[in-house]
Amino acid sequence: MKKVVLIVTGIIVAVLLIFGGLQWIGSQSNRSSVTNTAPQTSESQSKPSKSSSSMTTSQSSSQKVRVTHAKAASQANELSMNRNTLTDLSHSRAEQVSTISNREVTFSEFWENNGNWYWTLSSDQRGSFENTKITAVTKQGNQYQMNAVTTTAPKDVHLVLNVVKLAGGYELQTDFQHIRGIYDNGQSVDNVSDHGSDLLSDHSEQATEGKLTRDNHEVTYSDFYQASDGWHWRLHSKERGTIEDGRIRAMKTYDDMPYLYVTSAVDPNQTKYVLQFDVHKNGEYWIQTNYQHLEGQYLP
Known part of the structure; x- marks a missing residue:
């Protein structure tokens, strides 16, 4: 009988020990799960999310666009100012x-x-x-x-x-x-001096173009004359009629050569130009100007 009691008691103790051991293992497993979860939560908080990073990049790009537009506007304003500035010199x-x-x-x-x-x-x-x-x-x-x-x-x-x-x-x-x-600037009007008037008067008679400068066998004629608005220089030919008629605003001499500052009276734009008036002996003279590329030798 005692043996039976001891056997039953041993079985009960063994069952209790086995059940207690299983509970301890389960509690350890739960503690491990909690411990591993905490660091993951901390790491997820430390790293920015994709949506946050995208928003930051978008804000940065927007700022760059605003800066670019500001620079472009500044350059446009500067260019506009430059245009107005240089208009005074045109x-x-x-x-x-x-x-x-x-x-x-x-x-x-x-x-x-x-x-x-x-x-x-x-x-x-x-x-x-x-x-x-x-x-x-x-x-x-x-x-x-x-x-x-x-x-x-x-x-x-x-x-x-x-x-x-x-x-x-x-x-x-x-x-x-x-x-x-x-x-x-081509707008000031200077009177031709008395000396200049005398020189132009000496060549007021019609002069004929020399053979050295004739083009396509066309002979041109040059003369200086005085009108109500001052001295003029006229160039014409039989083929084309009046080629140029310009009012002489001023005459200045440099290195013994007279330079005539002329405003075209036949050009609708009233082009202003300089006529080199190179006087030689015996009444011969040469004229040259960039206007219409006119150049010629003229004999009395």
């Missing part, structure tokens, strides 16, 4: 005799095309020999400083143009090819 203007070198009269012109500004320098002898594109302009009072790039050189050459606006035009200077000149 149109072709003839060099004054005080800066003429080697009897070559140059012509300075600032002009606009498709929103861009350019500067051209030309002469009767060489035609257009310097062309530049203006890239920037700074104005202070009556002084202009322009950055430009040549379009005539084999390679682009950067240069700076310094222009001082004067009452009768402007003075232009650049270190590039040592260019310097004073250019008339």
